[in-house]
Amino acid sequence: MSGTFAQRTTSACEVDANVDRNMSCTYMSAMIVLIANKLTTSEHEFSNQVEEDDLLIDEGLDFVDHIARVLDDDRLLRLCAGCHELNARATNAVMSSRFGGTWKSKATLRPWPTLEDYYTTTFKPAVMAEEENGLSEGFVRWPSSVARLDDIGLVELTRMTNDGPLPKYLGLVP
Protein backbone atom coordinates (compact mmCIF):
# COMPACT_ATOMS: atom_id res chain seq x y z
CA MET A 1 0.00 0.00 0.00
CA SER A 2 1.48 3.29 -0.99
CA GLY A 3 0.11 6.73 -0.22
CA THR A 4 1.38 9.65 1.74
CA PHE A 5 -0.59 9.07 4.82
CA ALA A 6 0.21 5.39 4.84
CA GLN A 7 3.88 6.18 4.50
CA ARG A 8 3.73 8.56 7.41
CA THR A 9 3.04 5.58 9.58
CA THR A 10 6.40 4.06 8.75
CA SER A 11 8.46 7.19 8.40
CA ALA A 12 6.75 10.24 9.76
CA CYS A 13 10.02 12.14 9.72
CA GLU A 14 10.54 11.52 6.03
CA VAL A 15 7.07 12.63 5.11
CA ASP A 16 7.23 15.65 7.37
CA ALA A 17 10.33 16.59 5.45
CA ASN A 18 8.43 16.05 2.21
CA VAL A 19 5.86 18.50 3.37
CA ASP A 20 8.59 20.93 4.34
CA ARG A 21 10.10 20.58 0.89
CA ASN A 22 6.75 21.43 -0.61
CA MET A 23 6.65 24.56 1.38
CA SER A 24 9.97 25.62 0.01
CA CYS A 25 8.36 26.96 -3.17
CA THR A 26 6.87 30.26 -2.05
CA TYR A 27 9.45 30.56 0.68
CA MET A 28 12.29 29.80 -1.70
CA SER A 29 10.91 32.27 -4.24
CA ALA A 30 11.11 34.96 -1.58
CA MET A 31 14.66 33.94 -0.67
CA ILE A 32 15.84 34.01 -4.28
CA VAL A 33 14.29 37.47 -4.75
CA LEU A 34 16.32 38.75 -1.78
CA ILE A 35 19.48 37.14 -3.18
CA ALA A 36 18.73 38.72 -6.56
CA ASN A 37 18.35 42.07 -4.84
CA LYS A 38 21.85 41.67 -3.40
CA LEU A 39 23.22 40.50 -6.71
CA THR A 40 21.92 43.55 -8.56
CA THR A 41 22.95 46.01 -5.89
CA SER A 42 24.86 48.11 -8.41
CA GLU A 43 21.63 48.72 -10.33
CA HIS A 44 19.61 50.28 -7.59
CA GLU A 45 19.96 52.36 -4.52
CA PHE A 46 21.78 50.51 -1.78
CA SER A 47 19.27 49.11 0.66
CA ASN A 48 19.61 49.95 4.31
CA GLN A 49 18.04 46.57 5.07
CA VAL A 50 20.93 44.58 3.69
CA GLU A 51 21.83 43.09 7.08
CA GLU A 52 18.30 41.97 7.78
CA ASP A 53 18.08 40.56 4.27
CA ASP A 54 21.27 38.59 4.89
CA LEU A 55 19.77 37.13 8.04
CA LEU A 56 16.61 36.13 6.21
CA ILE A 57 18.65 34.61 3.37
CA ASP A 58 20.86 32.65 5.77
CA GLU A 59 17.80 31.31 7.55
CA GLY A 60 16.29 30.34 4.22
CA LEU A 61 19.45 28.56 3.07
CA ASP A 62 19.67 26.68 6.37
CA PHE A 63 16.04 25.67 6.06
CA VAL A 64 16.41 24.34 2.53
CA ASP A 65 19.69 22.60 3.45
CA HIS A 66 17.96 20.88 6.32
CA ILE A 67 15.15 19.59 4.12
CA ALA A 68 17.55 18.42 1.44
CA ARG A 69 19.68 16.56 4.00
CA VAL A 70 16.69 14.90 5.63
CA LEU A 71 15.31 13.81 2.31
CA ASP A 72 18.72 13.03 0.83
CA ASP A 73 17.24 14.22 -2.44
CA ASP A 74 19.85 14.77 -5.12
CA ARG A 75 17.83 17.33 -7.04
CA LEU A 76 17.09 19.34 -3.96
CA LEU A 77 20.73 19.13 -2.88
CA ARG A 78 21.73 20.52 -6.27
CA LEU A 79 19.20 23.28 -5.95
CA CYS A 80 20.57 24.14 -2.51
CA ALA A 81 24.09 24.21 -3.85
CA GLY A 82 22.91 26.50 -6.64
CA CYS A 83 21.28 28.86 -4.14
CA HIS A 84 24.46 28.92 -2.02
CA GLU A 85 26.53 29.73 -5.08
CA LEU A 86 24.14 32.45 -6.20
CA ASN A 87 24.27 33.97 -2.74
CA ALA A 88 28.08 33.83 -2.74
CA ARG A 89 28.10 35.69 -6.04
CA ALA A 90 25.59 38.17 -4.65
CA THR A 91 27.90 38.79 -1.69
CA ASN A 92 30.72 39.46 -4.16
CA ALA A 93 28.42 41.87 -5.99
CA VAL A 94 27.78 43.79 -2.76
CA MET A 95 31.51 43.93 -1.95
CA SER A 96 32.31 45.06 -5.48
CA SER A 97 29.69 47.76 -5.21
CA ARG A 98 31.05 48.97 -1.86
CA PHE A 99 34.78 48.79 -2.56
CA GLY A 100 34.93 49.05 -6.34
CA GLY A 101 36.42 46.62 -8.81
CA THR A 102 35.22 43.09 -9.15
CA TRP A 103 35.36 41.36 -5.82
CA LYS A 104 35.77 37.60 -5.80
CA SER A 105 36.06 35.69 -2.60
CA LYS A 106 37.63 32.26 -2.93
CA ALA A 107 36.30 31.17 0.40
CA THR A 108 32.67 31.47 -0.46
CA LEU A 109 32.56 29.98 -3.88
CA ARG A 110 31.80 26.35 -4.49
CA PRO A 111 31.58 24.26 -7.64
CA TRP A 112 28.64 25.58 -9.56
CA PRO A 113 25.80 23.15 -10.12
CA THR A 114 23.91 26.00 -11.65
CA LEU A 115 20.36 26.75 -10.88
CA GLU A 116 19.93 27.00 -14.59
CA ASP A 117 21.35 23.51 -15.03
CA TYR A 118 19.05 22.35 -12.31
CA TYR A 119 16.09 23.30 -14.41
CA THR A 120 17.38 22.27 -17.80
CA THR A 121 19.13 19.02 -16.96
CA THR A 122 17.12 17.74 -14.07
CA PHE A 123 13.54 18.61 -14.71
CA LYS A 124 13.21 18.42 -18.43
CA PRO A 125 14.33 14.78 -18.73
CA ALA A 126 12.01 13.98 -15.85
CA VAL A 127 9.11 15.68 -17.61
CA MET A 128 9.94 13.95 -20.86
CA ALA A 129 10.19 10.59 -19.15
CA GLU A 130 6.83 11.17 -17.58
CA GLU A 131 5.24 12.08 -20.84
CA GLU A 132 6.76 9.07 -22.57
CA ASN A 133 5.45 6.80 -19.87
CA GLY A 134 2.05 8.43 -19.95
CA LEU A 135 2.33 9.62 -16.40
CA SER A 136 0.74 12.77 -15.18
CA GLU A 137 2.96 15.75 -14.61
CA GLY A 138 4.56 15.75 -11.22
CA PHE A 139 4.41 12.01 -10.78
CA VAL A 140 8.08 11.19 -10.97
CA ARG A 141 9.20 14.23 -9.09
CA TRP A 142 8.17 12.93 -5.76
CA PRO A 143 9.22 9.88 -3.83
CA SER A 144 7.12 6.77 -3.92
CA SER A 145 5.27 8.01 -0.90
CA VAL A 146 3.18 10.34 -3.03
CA ALA A 147 -0.46 10.03 -2.20
CA ARG A 148 -2.64 8.77 -4.95
CA LEU A 149 -6.34 8.28 -4.74
CA ASP A 150 -6.31 5.03 -6.64
CA ASP A 151 -3.84 3.49 -4.19
CA ILE A 152 -5.93 4.29 -1.20
CA GLY A 153 -9.09 3.37 -3.06
CA LEU A 154 -7.84 -0.20 -3.51
CA VAL A 155 -8.83 -1.08 0.01
CA GLU A 156 -11.49 -3.73 -0.03
CA LEU A 157 -14.97 -2.35 0.22
CA THR A 158 -16.82 -4.04 3.03
CA ARG A 159 -20.55 -4.20 2.64
CA MET A 160 -22.54 -2.70 5.46
CA THR A 161 -25.34 -4.73 6.91
CA ASN A 162 -28.46 -3.46 8.56
CA ASP A 163 -28.30 -5.20 11.88
CA GLY A 164 -25.27 -7.41 11.63
CA PRO A 165 -21.86 -6.81 13.15
CA LEU A 166 -20.22 -3.51 12.50
CA PRO A 167 -18.32 -3.39 9.23
CA LYS A 168 -14.61 -4.10 9.31
CA TYR A 169 -13.68 -0.56 8.50
CA LEU A 170 -15.48 0.70 11.56
CA GLY A 171 -12.42 -0.04 13.65
CA LEU A 172 -11.02 3.31 14.55
CA VAL A 173 -8.19 2.00 16.63
CA PRO A 174 -5.59 0.35 14.41
Place this chain on the structure above:
Amino acid sequence: MTMVWQWYSESKVRQDSSNWAAINVVLALSLWHDVSKKTPDDDRLMCQCIRNAQIALQASTLTEHCLLDLQVVLGLAMLFQAGPNPRPTSILVAMAVRMAHRLRLHTKNQMTEFDASTAWERDRVFWIVYVLDRDISLRLRDPYHQQDHDMDVDLPEFKSIDQSGGIVFGNDGNTWINFLLCRIDLSRIQAKTYEMMFSVQGEKLDGAQRQAASEEISLILREWKESIPQQFQPGVLSAHSFAPAVRFLAMLHFSYYHCLFLVRGIFSHDSGWIRRLTRYSDRYALDHCASNPNHEYVSPLPPNWFEGVHASRECMRLFHVVDSKDLALVGYVCPKNHLGLRS
Protein backbone atom coordinates in the same frame (compact mmCIF):
# COMPACT_ATOMS: atom_id res chain seq x y z
CA MET B 1 -20.58 14.28 18.23
CA THR B 2 -24.29 13.71 17.72
CA MET B 3 -23.52 11.98 14.48
CA VAL B 4 -20.91 9.74 16.13
CA TRP B 5 -23.30 8.85 18.93
CA GLN B 6 -26.08 8.02 16.49
CA TRP B 7 -23.76 5.93 14.37
CA TYR B 8 -22.83 3.67 17.22
CA SER B 9 -26.23 3.57 18.88
CA GLU B 10 -28.66 3.28 16.00
CA SER B 11 -28.28 0.54 13.44
CA LYS B 12 -30.48 2.46 11.02
CA VAL B 13 -27.97 5.28 10.92
CA ARG B 14 -25.22 2.83 9.99
CA GLN B 15 -26.93 2.33 6.65
CA ASP B 16 -25.98 5.85 5.78
CA SER B 17 -22.48 5.79 4.31
CA SER B 18 -22.44 9.62 4.15
CA ASN B 19 -22.47 9.85 7.93
CA TRP B 20 -19.68 7.34 8.21
CA ALA B 21 -17.59 9.22 5.65
CA ALA B 22 -18.21 12.53 7.42
CA ILE B 23 -17.18 11.14 10.82
CA ASN B 24 -13.95 9.81 9.36
CA VAL B 25 -13.11 12.99 7.47
CA VAL B 26 -13.63 15.11 10.55
CA LEU B 27 -11.40 12.79 12.56
CA ALA B 28 -8.69 12.90 9.89
CA LEU B 29 -8.89 16.67 9.59
CA SER B 30 -8.68 17.11 13.35
CA LEU B 31 -5.55 14.93 13.45
CA TRP B 32 -4.01 16.70 10.47
CA HIS B 33 -4.64 20.16 11.86
CA ASP B 34 -3.43 19.27 15.35
CA VAL B 35 -0.10 21.02 15.79
CA SER B 36 1.09 18.75 18.59
CA LYS B 37 3.70 16.16 17.74
CA LYS B 38 2.07 13.22 16.04
CA THR B 39 2.78 9.65 16.98
CA PRO B 40 2.88 6.73 14.53
CA ASP B 41 -0.49 5.69 15.98
CA ASP B 42 -1.93 9.08 15.05
CA ASP B 43 -0.60 8.63 11.54
CA ARG B 44 -2.08 5.17 11.23
CA LEU B 45 -5.42 6.37 12.55
CA MET B 46 -5.51 9.28 10.11
CA CYS B 47 -4.62 6.99 7.25
CA GLN B 48 -7.37 4.60 8.25
CA CYS B 49 -9.90 7.42 8.53
CA ILE B 50 -9.05 8.64 5.04
CA ARG B 51 -9.42 5.15 3.62
CA ASN B 52 -12.73 4.72 5.41
CA ALA B 53 -14.02 8.02 4.09
CA GLN B 54 -13.01 7.21 0.54
CA ILE B 55 -14.64 3.81 0.62
CA ALA B 56 -17.84 5.23 2.07
CA LEU B 57 -17.72 8.02 -0.47
CA GLN B 58 -17.59 5.53 -3.31
CA ALA B 59 -20.78 4.02 -2.00
CA SER B 60 -22.59 7.29 -1.50
CA THR B 61 -21.64 8.87 -4.81
CA LEU B 62 -23.21 5.99 -6.69
CA THR B 63 -26.55 7.09 -5.33
CA GLU B 64 -28.18 10.52 -5.16
CA HIS B 65 -25.76 12.57 -3.14
CA CYS B 66 -26.44 15.14 -0.46
CA LEU B 67 -24.75 18.21 1.00
CA LEU B 68 -22.92 16.01 3.49
CA ASP B 69 -21.32 14.02 0.65
CA LEU B 70 -20.07 17.23 -0.85
CA GLN B 71 -18.64 18.29 2.50
CA VAL B 72 -16.84 14.94 2.71
CA VAL B 73 -15.31 15.52 -0.72
CA LEU B 74 -14.18 18.98 0.35
CA GLY B 75 -12.69 17.58 3.55
CA LEU B 76 -10.70 15.04 1.56
CA ALA B 77 -9.61 17.75 -0.86
CA MET B 78 -8.29 19.81 2.06
CA LEU B 79 -6.42 16.80 3.42
CA PHE B 80 -4.72 16.10 0.13
CA GLN B 81 -4.10 19.78 -0.49
CA ALA B 82 -1.55 19.80 2.32
CA GLY B 83 0.16 16.63 1.12
CA PRO B 84 3.02 16.33 -1.33
CA ASN B 85 0.87 15.66 -4.35
CA PRO B 86 -2.02 18.05 -5.09
CA ARG B 87 -3.34 16.00 -8.00
CA PRO B 88 -5.97 14.21 -5.93
CA THR B 89 -7.11 17.61 -4.71
CA SER B 90 -7.62 18.72 -8.27
CA ILE B 91 -9.81 15.71 -9.03
CA LEU B 92 -11.72 16.00 -5.77
CA VAL B 93 -12.37 19.71 -6.31
CA ALA B 94 -13.64 19.06 -9.84
CA MET B 95 -15.94 16.46 -8.34
CA ALA B 96 -17.05 18.92 -5.66
CA VAL B 97 -17.94 21.55 -8.25
CA ARG B 98 -20.09 19.04 -10.13
CA MET B 99 -21.79 17.98 -6.92
CA ALA B 100 -22.40 21.63 -6.01
CA HIS B 101 -24.05 22.15 -9.36
CA ARG B 102 -26.23 19.09 -8.91
CA LEU B 103 -27.30 20.42 -5.52
CA ARG B 104 -27.93 23.82 -7.13
CA LEU B 105 -25.63 25.56 -4.68
CA HIS B 106 -24.53 28.03 -7.32
CA THR B 107 -27.91 29.71 -7.49
CA LYS B 108 -30.03 31.36 -4.86
CA ASN B 109 -33.24 30.48 -6.68
CA GLN B 110 -33.77 27.46 -4.50
CA MET B 111 -32.74 29.03 -1.22
CA THR B 112 -36.38 29.61 -0.24
CA GLU B 113 -36.82 25.84 -0.01
CA PHE B 114 -34.49 25.68 2.97
CA ASP B 115 -34.59 26.97 6.51
CA ALA B 116 -32.20 29.80 7.32
CA SER B 117 -29.58 27.56 8.90
CA THR B 118 -29.47 25.11 6.01
CA ALA B 119 -29.45 27.94 3.48
CA TRP B 120 -26.50 29.50 5.31
CA GLU B 121 -24.66 26.18 5.35
CA ARG B 122 -25.28 25.62 1.63
CA ASP B 123 -24.05 29.10 0.95
CA ARG B 124 -20.81 28.59 2.87
CA VAL B 125 -20.15 25.20 1.30
CA PHE B 126 -20.54 26.73 -2.14
CA TRP B 127 -18.02 29.46 -1.41
CA ILE B 128 -15.49 26.96 -0.06
CA VAL B 129 -15.86 25.00 -3.30
CA TYR B 130 -15.36 28.25 -5.21
CA VAL B 131 -12.17 29.13 -3.32
CA LEU B 132 -10.61 25.66 -3.60
CA ASP B 133 -11.48 25.47 -7.29
CA ARG B 134 -9.57 28.63 -8.14
CA ASP B 135 -6.71 28.02 -5.75
CA ILE B 136 -5.87 24.62 -7.18
CA SER B 137 -6.39 25.96 -10.69
CA LEU B 138 -3.60 28.52 -10.33
CA ARG B 139 -1.31 26.17 -8.45
CA LEU B 140 -1.53 23.49 -11.14
CA ARG B 141 -2.23 25.92 -14.01
CA ASP B 142 -5.31 23.93 -14.89
CA PRO B 143 -8.62 25.59 -15.85
CA TYR B 144 -11.08 26.26 -13.06
CA HIS B 145 -14.61 24.99 -13.25
CA GLN B 146 -17.00 27.50 -11.66
CA GLN B 147 -17.57 30.47 -13.92
CA ASP B 148 -18.64 33.81 -12.42
CA HIS B 149 -21.30 34.37 -15.07
CA ASP B 150 -22.99 31.12 -14.13
CA MET B 151 -23.78 31.80 -10.49
CA ASP B 152 -25.81 34.28 -8.51
CA VAL B 153 -25.12 33.43 -4.88
CA ASP B 154 -24.78 36.42 -2.58
CA LEU B 155 -21.35 37.12 -1.16
CA PRO B 156 -20.98 36.02 2.46
CA GLU B 157 -21.82 38.70 4.98
CA PHE B 158 -21.18 38.85 8.69
CA LYS B 159 -24.63 39.35 10.13
CA SER B 160 -24.51 37.92 13.62
CA ILE B 161 -22.13 36.34 16.07
CA ASP B 162 -24.16 33.13 15.84
CA GLN B 163 -23.12 32.74 12.25
CA SER B 164 -19.51 33.72 12.55
CA GLY B 165 -18.10 31.00 10.32
CA GLY B 166 -15.54 32.58 8.04
CA ILE B 167 -14.91 35.44 10.44
CA VAL B 168 -11.49 35.83 12.08
CA PHE B 169 -11.22 37.97 15.18
CA GLY B 170 -8.22 40.08 16.08
CA ASN B 171 -6.17 39.73 19.25
CA ASP B 172 -8.42 42.21 21.04
CA GLY B 173 -11.43 39.96 20.45
CA ASN B 174 -13.46 42.84 19.06
CA THR B 175 -12.11 43.63 15.65
CA TRP B 176 -12.78 41.09 12.98
CA ILE B 177 -12.15 40.43 9.34
CA ASN B 178 -14.53 38.68 7.00
CA PHE B 179 -11.92 36.12 6.10
CA LEU B 180 -14.11 34.20 3.69
CA LEU B 181 -15.04 37.32 1.73
CA CYS B 182 -11.41 38.37 1.65
CA ARG B 183 -10.39 34.92 0.42
CA ILE B 184 -13.11 34.96 -2.23
CA ASP B 185 -11.75 38.24 -3.56
CA LEU B 186 -8.28 36.72 -3.76
CA SER B 187 -9.77 33.70 -5.54
CA ARG B 188 -11.16 36.00 -8.17
CA ILE B 189 -7.72 37.49 -8.67
CA GLN B 190 -6.24 34.01 -8.89
CA ALA B 191 -8.78 33.18 -11.60
CA LYS B 192 -7.99 36.38 -13.46
CA THR B 193 -4.29 35.54 -13.22
CA TYR B 194 -4.92 32.14 -14.70
CA GLU B 195 -7.12 33.57 -17.46
CA MET B 196 -4.76 36.38 -18.42
CA MET B 197 -1.39 34.70 -18.06
CA PHE B 198 -1.58 30.93 -17.89
CA SER B 199 -4.62 29.88 -19.92
CA VAL B 200 -4.13 28.68 -23.50
CA GLN B 201 -4.74 32.25 -24.71
CA GLY B 202 -2.62 33.75 -21.93
CA GLU B 203 0.40 31.67 -22.83
CA LYS B 204 0.25 33.01 -26.40
CA LEU B 205 0.75 36.62 -25.27
CA ASP B 206 3.86 38.36 -26.54
CA GLY B 207 6.29 40.06 -24.15
CA ALA B 208 4.60 43.46 -24.09
CA GLN B 209 1.13 42.00 -23.68
CA ARG B 210 2.36 39.74 -20.91
CA GLN B 211 3.96 42.69 -19.17
CA ALA B 212 0.70 44.66 -19.44
CA ALA B 213 -1.22 41.73 -18.00
CA SER B 214 1.31 41.47 -15.18
CA GLU B 215 0.92 45.17 -14.37
CA GLU B 216 -2.86 44.97 -14.41
CA ILE B 217 -3.00 41.99 -12.06
CA SER B 218 -0.31 43.43 -9.80
CA LEU B 219 -2.40 46.56 -9.39
CA ILE B 220 -5.44 44.49 -8.45
CA LEU B 221 -3.36 42.47 -6.01
CA ARG B 222 -2.03 45.67 -4.45
CA GLU B 223 -5.56 47.03 -4.01
CA TRP B 224 -6.65 43.74 -2.50
CA LYS B 225 -3.81 43.76 0.00
CA GLU B 226 -4.37 47.39 0.95
CA SER B 227 -8.03 46.62 1.63
CA ILE B 228 -7.03 44.34 4.52
CA PRO B 229 -7.19 46.17 7.86
CA GLN B 230 -3.80 47.03 9.33
CA GLN B 231 -4.29 44.68 12.25
CA PHE B 232 -4.37 41.70 9.90
CA GLN B 233 -1.51 42.75 7.66
CA PRO B 234 1.49 40.39 7.50
CA GLY B 235 3.85 42.83 9.21
CA VAL B 236 1.62 42.95 12.27
CA LEU B 237 1.08 39.18 12.29
CA SER B 238 4.85 38.60 12.15
CA ALA B 239 5.27 40.62 15.30
CA HIS B 240 2.90 38.47 17.33
CA SER B 241 3.03 34.97 18.64
CA PHE B 242 1.18 32.40 16.65
CA ALA B 243 -2.45 31.95 17.59
CA PRO B 244 -4.85 29.43 16.09
CA ALA B 245 -6.90 32.08 14.27
CA VAL B 246 -3.80 33.69 12.85
CA ARG B 247 -2.83 30.59 10.91
CA PHE B 248 -5.75 31.22 8.56
CA LEU B 249 -4.47 34.70 7.90
CA ALA B 250 -0.99 33.31 7.30
CA MET B 251 -2.50 30.96 4.72
CA LEU B 252 -4.24 33.92 3.13
CA HIS B 253 -1.06 35.94 2.84
CA PHE B 254 1.02 33.04 1.54
CA SER B 255 -1.58 32.56 -1.21
CA TYR B 256 -1.18 36.23 -2.05
CA TYR B 257 2.63 35.94 -2.21
CA HIS B 258 2.37 32.89 -4.41
CA CYS B 259 0.12 34.76 -6.82
CA LEU B 260 2.31 37.87 -6.77
CA PHE B 261 5.53 35.95 -7.45
CA LEU B 262 3.86 34.14 -10.34
CA VAL B 263 2.48 37.33 -11.82
CA ARG B 264 5.78 39.17 -11.46
CA GLY B 265 7.70 36.29 -13.05
CA ILE B 266 9.92 35.91 -9.99
CA PHE B 267 8.75 32.50 -8.92
CA SER B 268 11.57 30.17 -7.88
CA HIS B 269 10.63 27.61 -10.49
CA ASP B 270 10.31 29.99 -13.38
CA SER B 271 13.27 28.80 -15.43
CA GLY B 272 13.44 32.02 -17.47
CA TRP B 273 13.87 34.10 -14.33
CA ILE B 274 16.51 31.76 -12.93
CA ARG B 275 18.37 31.74 -16.26
CA ARG B 276 18.53 35.54 -16.31
CA LEU B 277 19.77 35.59 -12.73
CA THR B 278 22.48 32.99 -13.19
CA ARG B 279 23.79 34.58 -16.39
CA TYR B 280 23.89 37.96 -14.73
CA SER B 281 25.75 36.48 -11.77
CA ASP B 282 28.51 35.01 -13.94
CA ARG B 283 30.64 38.12 -13.67
CA TYR B 284 30.97 37.55 -9.94
CA ALA B 285 31.98 33.91 -10.30
CA LEU B 286 35.45 32.87 -9.28
CA ASP B 287 35.97 30.81 -12.42
CA HIS B 288 34.71 33.53 -14.68
CA CYS B 289 37.62 34.90 -16.67
CA ALA B 290 37.57 38.08 -18.66
CA SER B 291 37.40 36.18 -21.90
CA ASN B 292 34.58 38.34 -23.09
CA PRO B 293 35.02 41.77 -21.52
CA ASN B 294 32.49 43.27 -23.88
CA HIS B 295 29.80 40.88 -22.80
CA GLU B 296 26.66 42.79 -21.92
CA TYR B 297 24.89 41.71 -18.81
CA VAL B 298 21.18 42.15 -19.17
CA SER B 299 19.50 43.20 -15.97
CA PRO B 300 17.38 40.35 -14.62
CA LEU B 301 15.13 42.72 -12.71
CA PRO B 302 11.51 43.03 -13.79
CA PRO B 303 9.64 46.37 -13.57
CA ASN B 304 8.49 47.40 -10.10
CA TRP B 305 11.21 45.27 -8.64
CA PHE B 306 10.95 46.64 -5.13
CA GLU B 307 7.38 45.52 -4.77
CA GLY B 308 8.68 41.95 -5.11
CA VAL B 309 11.54 42.64 -2.69
CA HIS B 310 9.20 44.10 -0.10
CA ALA B 311 6.81 41.16 -0.48
CA SER B 312 9.71 38.71 -0.14
CA ARG B 313 10.83 40.26 3.13
CA GLU B 314 7.29 40.12 4.45
CA CYS B 315 6.89 36.53 3.31
CA MET B 316 10.09 35.36 4.99
CA ARG B 317 9.28 37.22 8.19
CA LEU B 318 5.78 35.79 8.23
CA PHE B 319 7.31 32.34 8.02
CA HIS B 320 8.70 32.92 11.53
CA VAL B 321 5.22 32.69 12.99
CA VAL B 322 4.45 29.38 11.30
CA ASP B 323 4.59 26.51 13.72
CA SER B 324 6.85 23.93 12.11
CA LYS B 325 4.65 21.19 13.53
CA ASP B 326 1.59 22.65 11.82
CA LEU B 327 1.87 20.40 8.80
CA ALA B 328 -1.56 21.39 7.51
CA LEU B 329 -0.38 24.97 7.16
CA VAL B 330 3.19 24.18 6.20
CA GLY B 331 1.96 21.86 3.51
CA TYR B 332 -0.46 24.43 2.23
CA VAL B 333 2.00 27.28 2.00
CA CYS B 334 3.59 25.99 -1.10
CA PRO B 335 2.30 24.46 -4.31
CA LYS B 336 3.04 20.81 -4.07
CA ASN B 337 4.69 19.86 -7.29
CA HIS B 338 5.98 23.16 -8.42
CA LEU B 339 9.38 21.61 -8.48
CA GLY B 340 8.35 20.56 -11.91
CA LEU B 341 5.98 23.18 -13.20
CA ARG B 342 6.03 24.15 -16.81
CA SER B 343 8.56 26.77 -17.54
